[in-house]
Amino acid sequence: MPPRTPAAKLLRLAAKQPALSARELTVAGIPPRTLASLTESGRIRRIGRGLYAGAEATPSAHQSAIEVSKLVPRAVLCLLSALEIHGIGVQAPFEVWIALPAGTHAPKSATAALRVTRLSGAAFSEGIETVLLDGAPVRVYCLAKTITDCFKLRSKVGLDVALEALREAWAERKVTMDDLHRYAEVNRMTQVMRPYLEALTA
Numbered sequence: 335m336p337p338r339t340p341a342a343k344l345l346r347l348a349a350k351q352p353a354l355s356a357r358e359l360t361v362a363g364i365p366p367r368t369l370a371s372l373t374e375s376g377r378i379r380r381i382g383r384g385l386y387a388g389a390e391a392t393p394s395a396h397q398s399a400i401e402v403s404k405l406v407p408r409a410v411l412c413l414l415s416a417l418e419i420h421g422i423g424v425q426a427p428f429e430v431w432i433a434l435p436a437g438t439h440a441p442k443s444a445t446a447a448l449r450v451t452r453l454s455g456a457a458f459s460e461g462i463e464t465v466l467l468d469g470a471p472v473r474v475y476c477l478a479k480t481i482t483d484c485f486k487l488r489s490k491v492g493l494d495v496a497l498e499a500l501r502e503a504w505a506e507r508k509v510t511m512d513d514l515h516r517y518a519e520v521n522r523m524t525q526v527m528r529p530y531l532e533a534l535t536a
Contacts, residue, residue: 340368348388351469355404356384394468398446402430403472406441411474420477422499456520478513486521504534
């Protein structure tokens with residue numbers, strides 16, 4: 335049976351994920367007075383500007399990425415942050431890497447260090463998927479798109495990172511050659527990536 339009161343609904347939502355934004359609570363029909371009342375009573379705590387969590391909520395290993403995704407709904411986790419989510423590489427990035435449409439104003443986050451990349455057209459819109467991180471939905475580029483992004487933006491992440499991601503993803507069969515070629519074309523990286531892709535199947 336669904337919760338009967340806004341307070342019960344809010345507490346139920348807070349129990350399912352490590353962060354909630356004021357915006358999504360409004361969309362869910364939670365009145366501001368309910369949020370204020372539960373925050374004042376200590377059952378909900380404010381964890382950042384416009385961000386809330388249950389009093390007993392345990393921070394996620396992906397807390398920064400989740401919080402940024404809540405505060406900047408148009409953002410797509412990309413590059414090093416996306417590689418981490420896909421289980422590629424061993425080093426967790428210090429910053430949260432996000433992509434935004436070209437011309438979009440860069441957001442400010444009080445909860446995480448941001449690295450913002452602006453992409454346009456298909457380079458921004460293709461390859462986006464929604465995954466759940468500890469119950470919280472976030473937008474992230476699929477692995478094949480992420481790898482081609484690393485080649486496209488190798489001046490930011492380093493060619494060594496792009497090559498390592500490509501080799502590891504291929505060795506673990508997490509990507510297909512068709513997908514790599516598709517997103518290389520989207521990112522206009524076909525010529526750059528061709529010798530590395532050919533080496534995988536040599």
